[in-house]
Amino acid sequence: MSTPPIAQGRVPAGTRANTPSIRSRPHARTVAPLHKSLLALALVAVPLAAQAQQAPRGDSDADVIDVRGRSNRIRVDTSANTKFTRSLLDTPQTVQVITQAMLQEQGATSLMDALRNTPGITMQLGENGNTSAGDTFQMRGFSTASSTFVDGIRDLGAVNRDAFNLEQVEIAKGPAGADVGRGAASGYVNLITKQPARDMGTALTMGYGTADSRRLTFDAGVNLGATGAARIDALVAEGGVARRDEVSNRNYSLAPSLAVGLGTATRLYLLSQHVKQDNTPDGGIPALGRAGYQALPFYNTTTNNVTTTTGNAATRALAAAINAAPAIDRTNYYGYAGDSEDITANMLTFRVEHDLGDYTVIRNISRAGRTDMMRVLSGANSPTVSAATVNPGNAAYLNPNDPAAWTFTPTRQGLDRIDEILTNQTSFTSTIESGGIEHALSGGLELIHERQKSLSFGTAAATINGLSYAAVANPAVNFYAPEPTTVRGKPYATGAFTDGDTTTTALYLFDSMQLNPEWLLSAGLRYESYETSTDSAAIVSTVVTPGMPLSAEDELLSWKAGAVYKPVSNGSVYLSYATSQTPPGSANFLLSATPGNQNNAALDPQETDNVELGTKWSLLNDQLSLSAALFRTENSKQSSFDDLGNPLQIGRTRVEGIEIAAVGQVTNFWQVSAGITHMEAEVLDQQSSAGVDTTGVRWTPELSATFWTSYTAGDFTVGGGARYFDDQLRNVTDTTAPVAGVPFIPSYWVADAMAAYRLGEQLNIRLNLYNLTDEEYVETLNNGGNRLRLGTPRSVWLTGEYRF
Numbered sequence: 001m002s003t004p005p006i007a008q009g010r011v012p013a014g015t016r017a018n019t020p021s022i023r024s025r026p027h028a029r030t031v032a033p034l035h036k037s038l039l040a041l042a043l044v045a046v047p048l049a050a051q052a053q054q055a056p057r058g059d060s061d062a063d064v065i066d067v068r069g070r071s072n073r074i075r076v077d078t079s080a081n082t083k084f085t086r087s088l089l090d091t092p093q094t095v096q097v098i099t100q101a102m103l104q105e106q107g108a109t110s111l112m113d114a115l116r117n118t119p120g121i122t123m124q125l126g127e128n129g130n131t132s133a134g135d136t137f138q139m140r141g142f143s144t145a146s147s148t149f150v151d152g153i154r155d156l157g158a159v160n161r162d163a164f165n166l167e168q169v170e171i172a173k174g175p176a177g178a179d180v181g182r183g184a185a186s187g188y189v190n191l192i193t194k195q196p197a198r199d200m201g202t203a204l205t206m207g208y209g210t211a212d213s214r215r216l217t218f219d220a221g222v223n224l225g226a227t228g229a230a231r232i233d234a235l236v237a238e239g240g241v242a243r244r245d246e247v248s249n250r251n252y253s254l255a256p257s258l259a260v261g262l263g264t265a266t267r268l269y270l271l272s273q274h275v276k277q278d279n280t281p282d283g284g285i286p287a288l289g290r291a292g293y294q295a296l297p298f299y300n301t302t303t304n305n306v307t308t309t310t311g312n313a314a315t316r317a318l319a320a321a322i323n324a325a326p327a328i329d330r331t332n333y334y335g336y337a338g339d340s341e342d343i344t345a346n347m348l349t350f351r352v353e354h355d356l357g358d359y360t361v362i363r364n365i366s367r368a369g370r371t372d373m374m375r376v377l378s379g380a381n382s383p384t385v386s387a388a389t390v391n392p393g394n395a396a397y398l399n400p401n402d403p404a405a406w407t408f409t410p411t412r413q414g415l416d417r418i419d420e421i422l423t424n425q426t427s428f429t430s431t432i433e434s435g436g437i438e439h440a441l442s443g444g445l446e447l448i449h450e451r452q453k454s455l456s457f458g459t460a461a462a463t464i465n466g467l468s469y470a471a472v473a474n475p476a477v478n479f480y481a482p483e484p485t486t487v488r489g490k491p492y493a494t495g496a497f498t499d500g501d502t503t504t505t506a507l508y509l510f511d512s513m514q515l516n517p518e519w520l521l522s523a524g525l526r527y528e529s530y531e532t533s534t535d536s537a538a539i540v541s542t543v544v545t546p547g548m549p550l551s552a553e554d555e556l557l558s559w560k561a562g563a564v565y566k567p568v569s570n571g572s573v574y575l576s577y578a579t580s581q582t583p584p585g586s587a588n589f590l591l592s593a594t595p596g597n598q599n600n601a602a603l604d605p606q607e608t609d610n611v612e613l614g615t616k617w618s619l620l621n622d623q624l625s626l627s628a629a630l631f632r633t634e635n636s637k638q639s640s641f642d643d644l645g646n647p648l649q650i651g652r653t654r655v656e657g658i659e660i661a662a663v664g665q666v667t668n669f670w671q672v673s674a675g676i677t678h679m680e681a682e683v684l685d686q687q688s689s690a691g692v693d694t695t696g697v698r699w700t701p702e703l704s705a706t707f708w709t710s711y712t713a714g715d716f717t718v719g720g721g722a723r724y725f726d727d728q729l730r731n732v733t734d735t736t737a738p739v740a741g742v743p744f745i746p747s748y749w750v751a752d753a754m755a756a757y758r759l760g761e762q763l764n765i766r767l768n769l770y771n772l773t774d775e776e777y778v779e780t781l782n783n784g785g786n787r788l789r790l791g792t793p794r795s796v797w798l799t800g801e802y803r804f
Contacts, residue, residue, distance in 0.1 A: 073099045073100070073101040073102075074099055074101055074102050074105075074663060074664065074665070074671050074673060075099075075623070075624070075625055075663050075664035075665070075671075076088070076097050076099060076168070077089070077618075077622075079091070079095060079097065079170055080151075080167070080168065080170065080190075080192045081152060081170060081172075081179075081190055082152070082363070082427060082429050082442055083152070083179050083442050083508070083510055083524070084442075085429065085440035085441065085442050085510055085511070085512040085522070086440055086512045086520070086522070088616070088625070089570075089571075089572055089616050089617075089618055089625075090512070090520055090564055090566070090572055091522075092522060092562030092563065092564050092574035092575070092576035092612070092614070093172060093173070093174055093560075093562070093576055093578070093612065094172075094173040094174060094612065094614065094627070094629050094631070094659060094661075095170065095171070095172050095173070096117075096118050096170070096171045096173075096661065096663075096675070097168055097169070097170050097171075098114050098115075098117050098118070098168060098169040098170075098171070099167075099168045100163075100166060100167055100168055102117065102673065102708070103163050103166070103169075104801070105708075105710060105717075105719060105754060105756075105766075106708065106721075106752070106754065106768065107207070107754070107766070107768035107797045107799060108163060109162060109163055109164075109215065109237070110160060110161060110162055110163055111135055111148075111160075111161040111162075111163065111169065111189070111191070112135060112137070112160070113163070114163060114166075114169045115137060115169070115171070115189070116706065116723055117673060117675075117706055117708065118171050118675060118706065119659065119675045119676055119677035119704040119705055119706050120139055120140050120173070120657075120659065120677040120679065120704055121137055121138070121139045121144075121171075122137060122138055122699045122700070122701065122704075122725070122728060123136065123137050123779060123780050124136040124137060124138065124143075124145075124699060124780055125284060125780035125781060125782045125787070125788065125789055134157065134158035134159050134160060134161075134373075135148065135159075135160060135161055138186070138699060138700075139171070139173065139186045139187055139189075140173060140174075140186040140187065140631075140633060140655055140657070140677075140679065140700075141186060141633070141653065141655040141679065141681045141697045141700040142185040142186035142608075142633075142635065142653070142655075143185075143587070144186060144187065144188065144189065145587070146183055146586070146587040146588070147176075147180065147183060147184045147187070147188035147189065148161070148188070148189050148191070149180060149188055149189065149190045149191065150190075150191045150193060150347070151190075151191070151192060151193055151271075151349070151365075152180075152190060152365075152425070153349075153365070153367050153421070153423055153425070154180070154421065154423075154448070154450065155191070155369070155421075156369075156371065156419040156420075156421055156450060156452065157343075157345050157369070157370075157371025157373075157419045158343070158371060158373045158417055158419065159275060159277065159343050159345050159371055159373070160277065160343075161191065162235060162237075162251060162253060162275070164217050164233055164234075164235035164253055164255070165193050165194050165233045165235075165253070165255040165273060166191055166192065166193060166194070167192045167193060167194050167195070168192045169189065169190075169191055169192070170189070170190040170191075170192060171187065171188075171189050171190075172187045172188055172189075172190065173186065173187040173631075173659075174186070174187055174576075174578050174610040174612055174631060174633065175187070175558075175560075175578045175579055175580035175608040175609065175610040175633065176188050176560075176578065176580060177526060177556070177558025177559075177560075177578070177579055177580030177581055177608070178508065178510070178524040178525060178526045178558045178559050178560045178578065178579070178580075179508075179524070179526070179560075181446075181504065181506055181526060181528050181556070181558070182504075182528070182530065182556060182580070182581060182582060182583055182586050182605075183580070183582045183583075183586040183587060184580045185580055185582055185606070185608040185633070185635050186608075186633060186655075193255070193271065193273070194219070194231065194233055194255070194257075195231070195257065195259070195269065195271070196221060196229040196230060196231040196257045196258060196259035196262075196269065197221060197229055197231070197259075197262070198223055198229050198262055198263070199221075199223065200221035200229070200231065201220075201221065201803060201804065202218075202219065202220040202221070202803065202804050203217075203218075203219045203220075203801065203802070203803045204216075204217075204218055204219075204801075204802045204803075204804075205217045205218075205219075205799060205800070205801045205802075206799070206800045207797060207798065207799040207800075208797075208798050209239075209795060209796055209797035209798060210242045210795035210796050210797070211239055211240035211241055211242045211243075211244075211795075212239050212240055213237075213238075213239030213240065213241075213797075214237065214238055214239050215235070215236070215237040215239075216235070216236045216237070217233070217234065217235050218232070218233070218234040218235075219231075219232075219233050219234075220232055224258075224260070225260075227260060227261050227262050227263055227264055228258070228259060228260040228261075228262065229258075229259050229262055230256070230257070230258050230259075231256070231257045231258075231259075232254070232255070232256045232257070233254070233255040233256075234253070234254050234255070235251060235252070235253040235254075236251075236252055237249070237250070237251040238250040238251070241282065242792060242793050242795040243330050243331050243793050244282060244330075244331060244333065245331045245332065245333040245484065246280055246333040246335065246337055246484045247280050247281075247282045247333060248279065248280045249277070249279045249280075250277065250278040250279065251275070251276070251277050252275075252276045252277075252278075253273070253274065253275045253276065254273075254274045255271075255272065255273040255274070256272055257269065257270065257271045257272065258270045258271075265354060265355040266352070266353070266354045266355075267352070267353045267354075268350075268351070268352050268353075269349070269350070269351040269352075269353075270348075270349075270350055271348075271349040271350075271351070272346075272347060272348045272349070273345070273346070273347045274345070274346050274347075275343065275344070275345040275346075276343070276344055277341070277342070277343040277344075278340070278341075278342055279340070279341040279342075279343075280335075280337070280339060280340065280341070281335070281339055281340070281341040281375055281377040282333075282335075282377075282789065283334060283335055283377050283378055283379040283380055283410075283787070284379075284380055284780075284782070284787045284788055284789045285328045285330060285332055285334070285380050285787070285788065285789070285790070286328050286334075286380045286381060286382040286383075286408075286479060286786065286787060287382050287741060287742045287781070287785060287786050287787060287788050288322070288325055288327065288328055288382045288383060288479060289325050289326050289327030289328060290327055290328075290742055290778065290788065291742075291746055292742045292743050292744065292746070293323070293382065293741065293742045293785075294319075294322075294323050294738070294740060294741070295318070295319045295322040295323060295382075295383060295384055295385050295740060296319060296384075296385060296738055296740045297311055297315050297316040297318075297319035297320070297385060298310055298311030298315055298385065299311075299315065299384075299385050299386050299387065301387065310387070314390045315385045315390055317400045318385050318389060318390050318398060318400045319385050320400070321398075321400035321401070321403060322383050322384075322385070322398070325383075325403045325406075326403075326480075328479065328480065329480070330776070330790050330793075332480075332482050333482060333484050334378055334379070334380040334410050334477055334482050335377050335378035335410070335484060335488075336378060336484060336485075336486065336487065336488040337484045337485055338487070338488070339376050339377040339378060339488075340374075340375065340376055340377075341373070341374070341375040341376075341377065342372075342373070342374045342375070343371065343372070343373050343374075344371070344372045345369070345370070345371040345372075346369065346370055346371075347367065347368075347369040348367065348368050348369070349365065349366070349367045350365070350366045350367075351363065351364070351365045351366075352364050356430075359430060359431040359432070360428065360429070360430035360431075361428065361429050361430070362426075362427070362428045363425070363426070363427050363428070364424070364425070364426045364427075365423075365424070365425045365427075366423070366424045366425075367421065367422070367423050367424075368421070368422050369419075369420065369421045369422075370418065370419065370420045370421075371418070371419045371420075372417075372418055373415060373416070373417045373418075374415065374416050375413070375414070375415040375416075376412075376413070376414050376415075376490055376491060377412075377413055378410035378411065378412055378413075378474075378488060379410055379411040379412075379413060379787065380410065380787050381408055381410070381411065381786055381787060382741070382786035382787070383398055383406060383408065383479065384740065384786075395476070396408070396409070396476075403479075403480075404480055405478070406478070406479045406480070407476040407477060407478050407479065408476060408477065408479060409474055409475075409476050409477070410474065410477055410488075412459045412472055412474050412488060412489070412491055413457070413491065414455075414457030414490070414491030414492075414493070415454070415457070416454065416455040416457075416493070417452065417453070417454045417455075418451070418452070418453045418454075419450075419451070419452050420449075420450070420451040420452075421448070421449070421450050421451075422448075422449045423446065423447065423448040423449070424446075424447045425444055425445070425446045425447075426444055426445045427442065427443065427444030427445075428441070428442070428443055428444065429441065429442045430442075437513050437514065437515060438513070438514040439511055439512070439513055440511070440512040440513075440514075441509070441510065441511050441512075442508075442509070442510040443507075443508060443509040443510065444507075444508055445505075445506070445507055446504070446505070446506040446507075446508070446528075447504075447505055448502075448503070448504040448505075448506070449501065449502075449503050449504075450501060450502050450503075450504075450589065451499075451500070451501035451502075451589065452499075452500055452501075452588050452589050452590075453497065453498070453499040453500075454497065454498050454499075455493050455496075455497050456493070456494050456495075456496035456497060456498075456538075457491035457492060457493055457494060458472075458491060458492055458494045458539075459471065459472040459474065459489070459491050459492075460472075462494075462539075462542070463542050464494055464495060464539060464542055464543070464544060465495065465542070465543060465544055469492050471489075472488070472489030472490065472491055472492070473487060473488055473489035474488050474489060475488070494539055494544070495537065495539075495544040496536075496537050496538050496539055496544060497536060497537055498534065498535075498536045498590050499534070499535045499536065500532065500533065500534040500535070500585060500588060500589025500590045500591065501532070501533060501589055502530055502531065502532040502585070502589050503530065503531050504528055504529070504530040505528065505529050505530075506526060506527065506528035506529075507526070507527050507528075508524065508525065508526040508527075509524070509525055510522070510523070510524040510525075511523055511524075517566065517569075518565060518566050518567070519563070519564070519565060519566070520563070520564040520566070521561075521562070521563050521564075522560075522561065522562045522563075522564070522576075523559070523560070523561045523562075524559060524560045524561075525557070525558075525559045526556075526557070526558045526559070527555070527556070527557050528555070528556050528558075529553075529554075529555045529556075530553065530554065530555075530556070530583065531551065531552070531553040532551065532552050532553070532583070532584070532585045532589055532591060532601075533549065533550065533551040533589075533591075534549070534550045534551070534585065534589060534590050534591040535547070535549055548593065550591040550592070550593060550601045551591070551601065552583065552584055552585065552591055552601040552602075554583060554605065556581045556583070556605060558578075558579050558580050558581060559578075559579055560576065560577065560578035560579065561576065561577055561578075562574055562575065562576030562577070563575050563576075570617060570618040570619065570622070571615070571616070571617045571618070572615065572616050572617075573614070573615045574612075574613070574614055574615070574616075575611075575612070575613050576610075576611070576612045576614075577609070577610070577611050577612075578609075578610045578612075579607065579608060579609050579610070580607075580608045581605040581606065581607055581608070582605055582606040582608070582635075583605040583606075584598065584599045584600055584601055584603050584605070585599050585601070586605075595647045596639055596640075596641060596647035596689060597639065598638065598639040600639070600647075603637075603639065603649060604637055604649060605637070606635055606636065606637045606638055607635070607636050607637050608633060608634070608635045608636075609633070609634055609636075610631060610632065610633045610634075611631070611632050612629050612630065612631040612632075613629065613630045613631075614627065614628060614629030614630065614631075615627065615628055615629075620664070620665070620666065623664050623665040623666075623668075624662065624663070624664035624665060624666060624672075625661075625662065625663050625664050626661070626662050627659075627660070627661045627662075628658070628659070628660045628661075629658065629659050629660075630657075630658050631655075631656070631657055631658075631659070632654070632655070632656045633654070633655045633656075634652060634653070634654045634655075635652065635653045635654075636651075636652045637649045637650075637651075638650075638651030638652060638653065638686055639651060640685060640686045640687055641687055641688060641689045641691075643691065645689045645690075645691075647689075650685045650686075651683065651684070651685055651686030651694075652683070652684040652685055652686070653681070653682075653683050653684075653686075653697060654681070654682055654683075654684065655679055655680070655681045655697065655700070656679070656680050656681075657677055657678050657679035657680065658677070658678050659675065659676070659677040659678075660675065660676050660677075661674065661675040661676075662674045662675075669711060669712040669713065670709070670710075670711045670712075671709065671710055671711075672707075672708070672709040673706075673707070673708045673709070673721075674705075674706065674707045674708070674709075675705065675706050675707075676703070676704070676705040676706075677703070677704050677705070678702060678703050679700060679701070679702060679703075680702065681696060681697035681700045682695060682696060682697070683695055683696060683697060683732070692733050692734065692735055693733065693734040694732055694733055694734070695732060695733070695734045696729050696732030697729075697732060698728070698729060698730055698732055698783070699728045699729075699730075699745070700728065700729070701725045701726035701727060701728050701747070702726045702727075703724070703725075703726040704723075704724065704725050704726060705722075705723070705724045706721070706722075706723050706724075707721045707722050707723075708720075708721030709721065710754065715757055715758040715759075716755070716756070716757055716758075717754075717755070717756040717757075717766075718753075718754065718755050718756075719753070719754040719755075720751065720752060720753040720754060721751070721752055722749060722750065722751045722752070723749070723750045724747070724748070724749050724750075725745075725747060725748060726747045727744050727745065727746060727747050728744055728745040728781075729743070729744045730742065730743055730744055730745070730781055730783065730785050731743045731744070731785070739785075740785065740786075741784055741785025741786045742778075742781055742785040742786070742788065743785065745778045745779075745780075745781050746777070746778065748775060748777035748778075748791070749775065750770075750771050750775055750777065750791065750792075751771070751772045751773060752768065752769060752770050752771065752772065753768070753769045753772055754766065754767065754768050754769070755767050762802055762803050762804055763800065763801070763802050764800070764801045765798075765799070765800055765801075766798070766799045766800075766801070767796070767797070767798050767799075768796070768797040768798075768799070769794075769795075769796055770792050770794065770795045770796075770797070771791070771792055771793055771794045771795065772794065773794075774793055774794040775791075776790060776791075776793070777790065777791045778790060778791070779791035779792075
């Protein structure tokens with residue numbers, strides 16, 4: 001029987017902060033007859049032909065991160081997630097780890113930058129409002145914005161997450177209800193923060209780039225007594241955005257932390273993070289003139305439930321003029337220079353760990369977090385054909401013969417949102433041997449309370465609760481020549497609000513069983529009991545009127561199981577099955593009483609099932625990891641309607657695909673990270689109350705790929721990479737009628753480059769060049785297809801890193 005893997009816990013005294021504390025001991029194995037599995041033969045033939053069985057892994061000088069930028073830390077063997085009980089090679093699931101070294105080499109400063117290193121993830125701009133709140137993205141066809149975690153605990157805040165305090169970013173793909181609970185229909189993102197450690201040193205990083213962007217980070221640690229350590233990470237960043245007039249961002253963040261008992265059987269950690277962002281928000285630009293944009297030569301009006309379609313010479317002339325109009329200058333800003341976005345996020349975590357012998361660790365984690373966002377901004381739009389825009393006597397009239405004079409009234413939006421979380425987790429990890437079988441166990445109890453409250457704002461003249469509000473000043477703006485100095489009023493709080501919360505109690509248990517050197521079986525189960533409640537108030541006949549309180553409670557059971565076959569010690573073939581459930585109000589705790597609404601409190605939770613067949617290989621003396629996976633995910637019990645317009649939970653979304661990845665070092669000085677995903681997504685049995693079928697999945701490209709490589713020669717390091725995204729559909733309904741706006745985001749390639757030079761033993765200078773060809777591409781498009789945000793143009797970022 002092989003030696004059990006080391007339990008995830010104690011960090012020996014003197015261990016550097018960037019050294020993984022989670023590692024499984026290598027197991028000596030013999031080559032198994034390949035005729036045991038024809039499937040294994042098919043999947044492993046190529047890597048087996050490329051390389052014979054590897055020697056047991058060992059540390060080399062490539063494990064050291066130095067100022068040259070050379071690092072084996074681009075690849076890691078194990079996850080920092082305690083719910084993964086084996087090495088990544090032996091985990092039957094697609095898991096990608098983006099390390100701090102990778103982020104530094106690319107000059108990546110945010111979570112969104114980090115996620116560009118994994119295929120199958122796309123960014124969103126939001127609904128038809130002005131913009132989304134915080135990081136908004138989806139993975140493998142499903143929204144993942146509410147499945148972001150920090151050190152294994154859900155992070156709710158509407159904040160643009162920075163990388164200043166991140167050790168690594170872990171992306172677990174496939175339904176993950178057993179791992180993290182409700183709503184993880186396609187996986188989750190787990191941010192691993194920097195921890196106090198002994199003898200860690202100090203690093204100072206300064207950066208300057210296009211649009212007068214400036215950034216300073218400070219990471220320092222100090223030993224306290226014989227077993228303690230304190231660490232402080234700080235960030236000051238401010239500046240503009242390349243080719244975006246008026247848009248600017250400021251970020252002042254601090255993450256002090258303290259640990260005692262390092263290297264002993266009992267360790268205590270006090271971790272905190274404090275973020276203050278002060279931004280001029282960006283509502284994007286009109287889609288007018290972009291590829292695929294069209295205005296319809298008619299418009300509909302509805303009176304007494306009777307719809308009339310109007311189309312005549314005037315509407316056709318205006319539509320033709322709109323569709324022939326030139327594109328908007330990407331620098332245009334359609335807000336007011338006084339628009340603002342203020343975000344304050346505070347998080348406090350206390351963790352205690354205790355070793356029970358060599359192979360069992362128990363933990364207790366308590367966290368309190370709160371994020372406050374206040375925003376006022378203007379939103380762009382695109383010209384349309386309507387009764388007002390074809391009427392010369394109307395202020396909104398668009399003269400088809402004079403596009404340069406076209407104007408529109410921006411939308412004005414106010415947002416005041418609070419996100420709170422209070423949680424306590426008690427867990428253990430252990431390795432035991434029973435009946436000749438080695439069990440790697442992880443289990444725990446989670447108590448969680450989450451809340452989100454949003455206030456409503458108005459802009460029109462109104463009387464509410466006896467108080468009169470004047471209309472908010474919002475002058476028209478020229479499509480081609482907006483003037484940001486034009487004063488616009490601030491939306492007023494109406495007194496209406498939504499306030500929702502969810503309380504959860506959960507139990508989970510994972511077991512990875514090593515039957516023999518060739519076979520491992522794994523299983524995980526999570527039971528959770530939750531209660532969601534929503535309070536609200538709305539304006540009814542000029543009076544703020546409380547809404548009917550809504551609540552929903554249920555018990556969820558999610559599970560996963562997998563089998564791993566290891567024909568050789570450095571390779572595995574696996575088959576896994578996993579589930580998750582998404583109850584009403586899962587994302588924002590806002591229940592609905594509207595029939596057919598997916599958040600209707602009376603509906604059953606959506607159910608997601610995933611099956612994955614894959615293989616993983618550790619090659620070149622454990623320096624390079626290769627993986628491939630076939631997957632099929634189906635989400636069912638989605639809200640739909642029958643042919644008579646009656647609401648039913650019969651809708652399904654199915655995503656099938658293949659993902660291939662490589663990460664690590666080809667030689668000691670040449671490293672690479674690459675991935676490609678092909679997906680086919682479809683929606684089944686889902687239609688609107690009007691009988692219109694939905695057939696596709698928005699923002700889900702069939703093909704996406706990422707690539708990055710770098711090479712170090714002496715004091716020089718050079719590198720570069722590219723990203724590709726296939727077309728991303730916006731219009732996914734089965735209709736023969738023409739659709740206004742931009743129907744899809746066109747495919748695009750973006751290439752980047754990097755060069756670094758070492759000056760002395762402590763200083764490194766690095767230059768990052770983004771979008772080398774200055775490709776103008778649409779990165780995000782709103783759901784209405786009339787407002788978009790273009791991707792980063794050609795830009796430069798210069799960084800100096802000093803370690804002492």
